[in-house]
Amino acid sequence: MAIIHVDGKQFEVKGGDNLLQTCLSLGLDIPYFCWHPALDSVGACRQCAVKQYKDGDDKQGRIVMSCMTPTTDNTWISIDDEESKEFRETIISFLMTNHPHDCPVCEEGGHCHLQDMTVMTGHHNREYRFTKRTHRNQDLGPFIAHEMNRCISCYRCTRFYNDYAGGTDLGVYGSAANVYFGREKDGTLENEFSGNLTEVCPTGVFTDKTHSERYTRKWDMQFSPSICASCSVGCNISPGERYGEVRRVENRYHAELNGYFLCDRGRFGYGHVNRKDRPRQLLVSKDGRREAMDGGDALEFIRQQLKAGKPVLGIGSPRASIESNYALRELVGAANFSNGQSALDAALARLCLDVMQKGTAPCATPASVEEADAVLVLGEDVLATAPRIALALRQAAKGKADTLCAEKKVPDWQAASAKDIAQRQLNPVFVATPAKTRFDDVAVATHRAAAPDLARLGYAIAHALDASSPAVEGLDAKTTELAQRIAATLKAAKRPLVISGTGCGDAAVIQAAANIAWALQASHPGAEICLAVPESNSIGLALFDAADLEAMLARAAAEPSVLVVVENDLYARLPAAQVDAALAKATLIVLEHQETRTAQRAQALLPAASFAEGDGTLVNYEGRAQRYFQNFDPAYYDRSVAIAESWRWLDRLQNGDAAQENLDDVLAQAEAALPALKGIAAAAPNASFRIKGMKVARAPQRQSGRTAARANIFVHEPRSTQDADSALAFSMEGVNGSHGIDRPPELLPFAWAPGWNSPQAWNKFQAEVGGSLRGGDSGVHLFKAGASRPAYYAAVPAAFKPNGALRVEPLYQHFGSEELSSRAAPIQERIPATYAALNVGDAARLGVNHAELVSITLDGQTFSLPARVRPDLPAGVLGLPVGLAGVPPLKAGSAATVAKGA
Amino acid sequence: MSTLRSAKDPNYQKPLTRLIDTAAGPLDLKSHEAEGGYSALRKAIKELKPQDVQAKVKEANLRGRGGAGFPTGIKWSLIPMGPDAGTKYIVCNADEMEPGTFKDRLLMEQAPHQLVEAMALAGYAIQAQTGYIFLRGEYVVAAERLNRAIAEARAAGLLGKNVLGGEWSFELYVHTGAGRYICGEETALINSLEGRRANPRAKPPFPQIAGLWGRPTIVNNVETLSNIPHILLNGPTWFKELNQGKTSDAGTKLYGVSGRANKPGCWELPMGTTARELLEVHAGGMRGGKKLKAWLPGGASTDFLLPEHLDLPMDFDTIARAGSRMGTGLITVVAEDQSIVSAVRNLEEFFARESCGWCTPCRDGLPWTVKILRAIENGQGKTGDIEQLSKMTRWLGPGRTFCAHAPGAMEPLQSAIKYFRDEFEIGIVCDIDEVKPDVCTLPAGLPDITDDRDLATKKAS
Numbered sequence A: 001m002a003i004i005h006v007d008g009k010q011f012e013v014k015g016g017d018n019l020l021q022t023c024l025s026l027g028l029d030i031p032y033f034c035w036h037p038a039l040d041s042v043g044a045c046r047q048c049a050v051k052q053y054k055d056g057d058d059k060q061g062r063i064v065m066s067c068m069t070p071t072t073d074n075t076w077i078s079i080d081d082e083e084s085k086e087f088r089e090t091i092i093s094f095l096m097t098n099h100p101h102d103c104p105v106c107e108e109g110g111h112c113h114l115q116d117m118t119v120m121t122g123h124h125n126r127e128y129r130f131t132k133r134t135h136r137n138q139d140l141g142p143f144i145a146h147e148m149n150r151c152i153s154c155y156r157c158t159r160f161y162n163d164y165a166g167g168t169d170l171g172v173y174g175s176a177a178n179v180y181f182g183r184e185k186d187g188t189l190e191n192e193f194s195g196n197l198t199e200v201c202p203t204g205v206f207t208d209k210t211h212s213e214r215y216t217r218k219w220d221m222q223f224s225p226s227i228c229a230s231c232s233v234g235c236n237i238s239p240g241e242r243y244g245e246v247r248r249v250e251n252r253y254h255a256e257l258n259g260y261f262l263c264d265r266g267r268f269g270y271g272h273v274n275r276k277d278r279p280r281q282l283l284v285s286k287d288g289r290r291e292a293m294d295g296g297d298a299l300e301f302i303r304q305q306l307k308a309g310k311p312v313l314g315i316g317s318p319r320a321s322i323e324s325n326y327a328l329r330e331l332v333g334a335a336n337f338s339n340g341q342s343a344l345d346a347a348l349a350r351l352c353l354d355v356m357q358k359g360t361a362p363c364a365t366p367a368s369v370e371e372a373d374a375v376l377v378l379g380e381d382v383l384a385t386a387p388r389i390a391l392a393l394r395q396a397a398k399g400k401a402d403t404l405c406a407e408k409k410v411p412d413w414q415a416a417s418a419k420d421i422a423q424r425q426l427n428p429v430f431v432a433t434p435a436k437t438r439f440d441d442v443a444v445a446t447h448r449a450a451a452p453d454l455a456r457l458g459y460a461i462a463h464a465l466d467a468s469s470p471a472v473e474g475l476d477a478k479t480t481e482l483a484q485r486i487a488a489t490l491k492a493a494k495r496p497l498v499i500s501g502t503g504c505g506d507a508a509v510i511q512a513a514a515n516i517a518w519a520l521q522a523s524h525p526g527a528e529i530c531l532a533v534p535e536s537n538s539i540g541l542a543l544f545d546a547a548d549l550e551a552m553l554a555r556a557a558a559e560p561s562v563l564v565v566v567e568n569d570l571y572a573r574l575p576a577a578q579v580d581a582a583l584a585k586a587t588l589i590v591l592e593h594q595e596t597r598t599a600q601r602a603q604a605l606l607p608a609a610s611f612a613e614g615d616g617t618l619v620n621y622e623g624r625a626q627r628y629f630q631n632f633d634p635a636y637y638d639r640s641v642a643i644a645e646s647w648r649w650l651d652r653l654q655n656g657d658a659a660q661e662n663l664d665d666v667l668a669q670a671e672a673a674l675p676a677l678k679g680i681a682a683a684a685p686n687a688s689f690r691i692k693g694m695k696v697a698r699a700p701q702r703q704s705g706r707t708a709a710r711a712n713i714f715v716h717e718p719r720s721t722q723d724a725d726s727a728l729a730f731s732m733e734g735v736n737g738s739h740g741i742d743r744p745p746e747l748l749p750f751a752w753a754p755g756w757n758s759p760q761a762w763n764k765f766q767a768e769v770g771g772s773l774r775g776g777d778s779g780v781h782l783f784k785a786g787a788s789r790p791a792y793y794a795a796v797p798a799a800f801k802p803n804g805a806l807r808v809e810p811l812y813q814h815f816g817s818e819e820l821s822s823r824a825a826p827i828q829e830r831i832p833a834t835y836a837a838l839n840v841g842d843a844a845r846l847g848v849n850h851a852e853l854v855s856i857t858l859d860g861q862t863f864s865l866p867a868r869v870r871p872d873l874p875a876g877v878l879g880l881p882v883g884l885a886g887v888p889p890l891k892a893g894s895a896a897t898v899a900k901g902a
Numbered sequence B: 001m002s003t004l005r006s007a008k009d010p011n012y013q014k015p016l017t018r019l020i021d022t023a024a025g026p027l028d029l030k031s032h033e034a035e036g037g038y039s040a041l042r043k044a045i046k047e048l049k050p051q052d053v054q055a056k057v058k059e060a061n062l063r064g065r066g067g068a069g070f071p072t073g074i075k076w077s078l079i080p081m082g083p084d085a086g087t088k089y090i091v092c093n094a095d096e097m098e099p100g101t102f103k104d105r106l107l108m109e110q111a112p113h114q115l116v117e118a119m120a121l122a123g124y125a126i127q128a129q130t131g132y133i134f135l136r137g138e139y140v141v142a143a144e145r146l147n148r149a150i151a152e153a154r155a156a157g158l159l160g161k162n163v164l165g166g167e168w169s170f171e172l173y174v175h176t177g178a179g180r181y182i183c184g185e186e187t188a189l190i191n192s193l194e195g196r197r198a199n200p201r202a203k204p205p206f207p208q209i210a211g212l213w214g215r216p217t218i219v220n221n222v223e224t225l226s227n228i229p230h231i232l233l234n235g236p237t238w239f240k241e242l243n244q245g246k247t248s249d250a251g252t253k254l255y256g257v258s259g260r261a262n263k264p265g266c267w268e269l270p271m272g273t274t275a276r277e278l279l280e281v282h283a284g285g286m287r288g289g290k291k292l293k294a295w296l297p298g299g300a301s302t303d304f305l306l307p308e309h310l311d312l313p314m315d316f317d318t319i320a321r322a323g324s325r326m327g328t329g330l331i332t333v334v335a336e337d338q339s340i341v342s343a344v345r346n347l348e349e350f351f352a353r354e355s356c357g358w359c360t361p362c363r364d365g366l367p368w369t370v371k372i373l374r375a376i377e378n379g380q381g382k383t384g385d386i387e388q389l390s391k392m393t394r395w396l397g398p399g400r401t402f403c404a405h406a407p408g409a410m411e412p413l414q415s416a417i418k419y420f421r422d423e424f425e426i427g428i429v430c431d432i433d434e435v436k437p438d439v440c441t442l443p444a445g446l447p448d449i450t451d452d453r454d455l456a457t458k459k460a461s
Helices: A019-025 A082-096 A113-121 A156-164 A194-200 A264-274 A295-306 A322-332 A343-358 A366-371 A387-398 A400-407 A415-422 A451-465 A477-492 A507-521 A538-542 A549-558 A576-585 A646-655 A663-673 A759-765 A825-830 A840-846 B029-034 B039-047 B050-059 B072-077 B103-110 B112-126 B140-155 B186-193 B222-226 B228-241 B275-282 B316-321 B340-354 B360-377 B385-395 B405-426 B455-460
Strands: A002-006 A009-013 A049-053 A062-065 A075-078 A144-146 A171-173 A180-182 A206-208 A236-242 A245-251 A282-286 A289-293 A312-315 A374-378 A429-433 A445-448 A496-501 A528-532 A562-566 A587-592 A604-607 A616-619 A624-628 A806-811 A836-839 A853-858 A861-870 A877-881 A895-900 B089-094 B130-135 B171-176 B217-221 B252-259 B265-270 B292-296 B330-335
Touching (some): A062 A082, A082 A113, A082 B385, A156 A387, A156 A415, A194 A245, A245 A264, A264 A387, A264 A825, A289 A295, A295 A587, A322 A646, A322 A663, A343 A507, A343 A528, A343 A538, A343 A549, A374 A387, A374 A477, A387 A400, A400 A415, A445 A477, A477 A496, A496 A507, A549 A576, B050 B228, B089 B186, B103 B112, B112 B171, B112 B217, B112 B222, B112 B228, B130 B140, B130 B186, B222 B228, B252 B275, B292 B405, B360 B405, B385 B405
Parallel strands (some): A562 A587, A587 A604, A806 A877
Antiparallel strands (some): A002 A009, A171 A180, A616 A624, A836 A877, A853 A895
């Protein structure tokens, strides 16, 4: 606790922070640039100057940088002091000597921290009358536009990109008034978190290129509180819409999950919403031709099919909401409902759920991953499967600096000093995966092995930690030594963490990880486990406890049936022959928002809502249920668009065209029917929630041109769509966060506060700057870790012995393995060329050279891919990139026959 | 070959330069040792504990000769000692880039073994295992001679593993800089040595706690270090008396004169020698009989003084009381017919170019300052320009910027405005009924420092 005096007012604060952070937390505005709550202080921009006094009697004081001054007890400062104010205005005037006057055509305008700070300091008159320096810009790839003339040299970009995210291809060049932030030469920014530059940059140097083509000012977009569906982490996002298109996605702060940062897949993968080829009308196949049909007729046609007497089977999806899956289960009955995943995927997700629900180790959030002081990554390339966790892992490694700073009595928010002190010292991270990862650089040791051997390593570590856990027979000396080293390191830590997941496609790996976490938990209350699962609602579907896809397709193949598929491309999950066999006899009804191979085969296709046009609830990898809300109503702009949430279509199919169920009704029914979902309705306020009798506005108050939005169609301005499903209002009517009225965090559509138009406005919604939002961290946990440890898993697999055929190891890609984002054009530019990865020895044995075609026979499918000969892969392993062109659905661990030639 | 001169020998009143004969060049190891070289190191290793060496330097009241005058003994006393202290470094700041300063160059080119011995002694005193001489890149002769001296010393067991058969081992390296003035700032120097951008570091932690590679580090100037063998051999009292009673600061000082003097040069003289003696006796007075208009006491980053200040003893405290800083002690004279505005513009161009670009006031304020000065120099100044320059001296002053670079740059500017405001006023045009001249077009030959083209090429063309 510390008492500080600011402009004669006394405040009780926690102390230990820097004065800037403390004052911002108190709601006092001090302008700043180089400081960032996640990047801490370096004292470069000199914008946050305040006057500090020795005591209450000191009238002279001296100017200090608030970001570099610790908040200690009995601190006396003034923000309003005339000299400080003049200095702060002067800093802006210095920055403006080179900053262009291009606000009207700058894409940062209206959401620009530099604009906000300029207004805040009161700088309005230019004294500088000389020339400005100019720079050349670079092509930085499909995501980021570069306009260096706007740069104010705050150094945030390189501090985020290099120091925080581990990037290596963005640098600072030059010196004096000619400092240049860019790449060594033109080229795509390689780091998977490059998109955050658009928010980290306080002005328009790095802007969102995907937004640029269809640019809209922030104040002219309509936003919604949404959840990213690109992986299982459930990062909170703020999509912005105009004229029925999602124009950009920005980070929506969540202290425990995404914090301030999103991955590029999540940020730039929204393009599937805007695709021209999306189903937007009800389509019915007649004589092999698809025809758009009037809503009522199409639904009647489907109802007839459903009543035709054939068994009605439903296939849900781990990328569809709880509500849509539940509505399908209601329609077809629990016995006829499938979770839509292959048997292996479903079993692995179920196993992860068991480990978290029954085991004693709590599941780590990205925020708690950052606090870990020793980490084992077992089998999971989290940068590909759950990217935000990989960014958090990097911070865990760098947490060593905090310890070293404490030893030297330097506050850990002194970012540059922490870097100087820590140099290359990191907390120990062990990365044991089948192939190299792009976070190997923070690893103290890496280990490459096939999945069963990774599991054996894991079991051996657990055994070294707790001798009562199963031992591993016949482990080689080197692996034994590694296991002991890892065990000793984890044991020596305060907050050890095990990261694993379904990426290896091997239950034994997850079981081994569980044993380690449980063994640690007995002696380390801070020990946690983090298990990545494949899709945005994988854990939600595991809670349904339903039949897997193979079982349901077998039934469909056995007898004629009506097969209702919700938001699922079966061809992406199982071999085509297996799907074809099932569909041959079935009447196929598909609810989908993408033109998938499955959708193309539908006898009836109902246009489903993507995350942008519908509401729903997703359960993330840690069992946190979160609500995403409709961003816009496409029918407002085009009455012919019939898109609706799958759960709403299913409700209408079941209960007639006049069905009036809203989201809350469906969720309440789901909660009542499935005890595992208990509490899910509380994930967000319901549709009747009001603040002072008002709904929460989706659009900022200044949204302009609404009356003209449909003027090209008809001069009459229709009433905004009324939202029966949520407490949010379309357009700008309702509570928007001004006048000090807090909205619940679940209903915060965008970051804006008076005077704060940029994403820095999140400061204004946090209880303490950099901490949780006022109102708490959104979402509800549907389960928590058990109190007592279940029996250790004991199925130690046999060592992997190459026997001629190659063992398939799925290699997940940051870009390309996730289905929906892969349909976005900018992401497609970043998807790597397809390949089949072979160990150097295997390639030599097969006589295959790098880049030559190899023919692969696997699970009855034969295909050919160019070989990539890699030294990192273990012998006897065939690494196949999940989801890339020419790679069929994979079953991890299958034996593949590989031969040279096409 | 003469034997070691004793402390009482009147000829040993110039310890730093006593063996320097610029015509003959530096002594090799054998000759240097014959003159008593390395006997201080031998004595220390044999007879003195590291703390004893520290104590003697502290007692001698040796103050840093790099410009700031910080007591060396106190700097050393902040470094962790003892068996758990781990890896430590001694670094010699030989990045002599202060305009008008060329004293370290003399010592390194002409007495390299003196510095090598001094580095070993300082390393021993703080129990560093490794030393680096961070040398200005343009000092190619010094680099060659230092490297030769280090090789000789290593071959003779004076450096390397188990120095002189003792338990302590010490490696010494020369690292040549890539040519940035800011590398003279000790933490920027450390960053540069680590291969990072030469930006100064935030303090605390000071280098004594976390310096090079995050380890405890001492950074001392060439001249400072070169005094140490002599202090150890002849004692703190002898060292204190070298000033011949002229001042309270101990030892001798390498003073110098540059600018329009008859015989510019560098001389080792008792601390506290007056600037008048430097200019009139040693430098032979002003060239062409011109009158002295102003002088910088010790480098570009010190305030101008006037002829009336010439009789002050040149020591750290006296010059500070006169409103300037002794700095490096190598004075630069400005003659009566030289424009003070041009002189300041020249200095500010240097500082603007040498800004590391880290903090806003320095990076963006200095180029603005330069542009105003150019305008005034060319008779295109505007009403308010002098006030704007005065504001710059406050906005770029101490505490406002990240390091001392910009505050240093403001020192000659603020004193120039204080003493010679009329010269600035001449350059201001009255802007009533005036066609505004295009101040953005610079006269030929003046580099626009904000231009991204190669400055050297532009200057040459």
